[in-house]
Amino acid sequence: MYEPYPVPDLARDHKKFRYSSLWTFAKQDLRLLAFLLVIGCFIGVGIGYFWICISLAFAIFFIFQLRSLYLVNEWISNRPYDVPPNLSGIWGALLFNVYRAQRQERVVQAEMVGLIDRAQSSLVALAEAVILTDELHQIEWWNPAAERLLGIQMSDRGRNILTIIRQPSFIEYFNNIDQSPDGIKIKSTVYDEHYVQIKLTRFGSESRLLVAYDVTRVHNLEQMRKDFVDNISHELRTPLTVLSGYIETFTDQEDLNPRWKRAFDQMHSQTRRMNALVNDLLLLSRLEGNKQIAKNQIIEMPSLMNQLFDDAQAYNVDYGHTLNLDIDSHCDLIGSDTELASAFSNLITNAIKYTPKGGSVTMGWHDDGQHGYFTVQDTGIGIDPKHLPRLTERFYRVDSARSRQTGGTGLGLAIVKHVLMQHNAYLEIDSIENQGSTFRVVFPKERLYKPE
Incomplete structure (x- = not known):
């Protein structure tokens, strides 16, 4: 990285520069003007054309200022990223300020670009699919995982995401994000018998961030659990019914020993409790499996x-x-x-x-x-x-x-x-x-x- 033109004190001591007044830089121009006026005065007195020489001194000073202005304009217009011309006085201070602000802006831009590159690299490395859409719901950016999980292709850039992920449940979720804070699970359109969990986050005005990940294994485990609970509950009903019937029969006998009656009463109470548990499990299983039944x-x-x-x-x-x-x-x-x-x-x-x-x-x-x-x-x-x-x-x-x-x-x-x-x-x-x-x-x- 190159250094600015040599202004030793200012370049090395930013604190000193920051608190210096404009008078510090204007004095350089005033010294030049005073020097030209003194020379013009001596020459004018010597040759007898005092005011003409004084006017020439002002004209020369004005020409120096016009030259500085030209160099400043030429640098800003054609070479803004090069080292600025070496000027003194107010024009030199102006150039230094512009150049320093420009360098600081480039440093900030480089840091922001680096941060964006790191964020993008981390998103690319994610196993979860990430998609960004604009205010018109058109796809702006996606990571490689989105191609694997959701089938996004290069030709899909600029397409409305609802024309790519077209399941009715997703469209309903996309239009009513707040009603499903945990996202939704949909069947994959890329792989058979695979399931994807999708979570949308709104940002800006109508832009959205979509994050999706494969939940096939969790879905299968959940389905196995439901099937197990459903099956075991059905299997338990028959023996529990038989036990309850025999226990009630023994409990109703009038000549039953009081010691046995207490035991049978406890067994009857526990079988009722087990029956209630089985019935609740079956009801819960039925509720989970009948989500699409109309409730009207x-x-x-x-x-x-x-x-x-x-x-x-x-x-x-x-x-x-x-x-x-x-x-x-x-x-x-x-x-x-x-x-x-x-x-x-x-x-x-x-x-x-x-x-x-x-x-x-x-x-x-x-x-x-x-x-x-x-x-x-x-x-x-x-x-x-x-x-x-x-x-x-x-x-x-x-x-x-x-x-x-x-x-x-x-x-x-x-x-x-x-x-x-x-x-x-x-x-x-x-x-x-x-x-x-x-x-x-x-x-x-x-x-x-x-x-x-």
């Missing part, structure tokens, strides 16, 4: 809420809670009545089970014009906030000992989550330990139906 029944919410309230009163006999029903909405719901009734019932029975005897449980149906709300509020034991993010996971238990006492399967809230996902709804949970919890199911406006 019109559910009369006052009727459903009264039915849920009657069921809750029957379940509440052993607990003695105060049950309340609060309905202040005239909207009905569009969905699957059996699935929603199962989800709502799960929330109600959980509230009853985990509220100490003599507590209060309130179930309600409300709307604000934009959303519908099914709520269950209790005065129970509450939940530590650290457990809330994982509460809808399968078999997740806040307290295993307490769950064994209540006979829970650990699948109730997982079933609720899947039912709500299929109805474009979601679950909100507010809870304070030892004070109570509020479970709120939020339905979008599209799921509300106002009767005539």
Whole structure:
């Protein structure tokens, strides 16, 4: 890298240069003007043409300034990246400032280019596919992994990405990114029986960053798990039915020894619990496999809420809670009545089970014009906030000992989550330990139906 023209003090001492005033540089021009005027004065006095010589001195100084201006203009116009001409005075200071700013800008540009090259090299090395699209959804850039996973080719530059990845689920996701924050999984168009997880991020006005990676192995493992759970649940139903039948037969005998009766009662309780677990597993498996089934029944919410309230009163006999029903909405719901009734019932029975005897449980149906709300509020034991993010996971238990006492399967809230996902709804949970919890199911406006 070359150095600027020699201005020793300024070039080596930027701090000194930075705080020097314009007068420091103007003095060089003033010294030159004074020198020319002195020479002109002596010559003018000697030959008797004083003012003419003084005028010539000013003219020579002016010519020097015009020459400097010409050199500055010629350098800026034709050789801006070369070493500037060696000028003194104000023009020299101007050139030095321009040249120094130019060099600093080139250093910044070189650093930015290097940073961009490193970022691009890292993106090229990624196993995940990366695609950049502009405001018109046209492909601007992609890495080699995008060619392998998504079949992007050189001829696709400038094409609308929706004309290349044309699955309806992707188009729906592309137009409604916020509705699927975790992205979507689609079947690969490049390899048979392969699956790709796609995540879109919006930046700028309408530009998008697409990141995709192969999830075939995870998909296959998940499918194996589902098949195993489904198959083993079906296989368990028959022996459990047989066991339950024989246990009930022995339990109903009047001459049964009290010691044996206690044992048979415990066996009966545990087989009921296993039956409940198997039924929940089968229901969860069915929900996961029927995501595309239309949920378009019109559910009369006052009727459903009264039915849920009657069921809750029957379940509440052993607990003695105060049950309340609060309905202040005239909207009905569009969905699957059996699935929603199962989800709502799960929330109600959980509230009853985990509220100490003599507590209060309130179930309600409300709307604000934009959303519908099914709520269950209790005065129970509450939940530590650290457990809330994982509460809808399968078999997740806040307290295993307490769950064994209540006979829970650990699948109730997982079933609720899947039912709500299929109805474009979601679950909100507010809870304070030892004070109570509020479970709120939020339905979008599209799921509300106002009767005539």
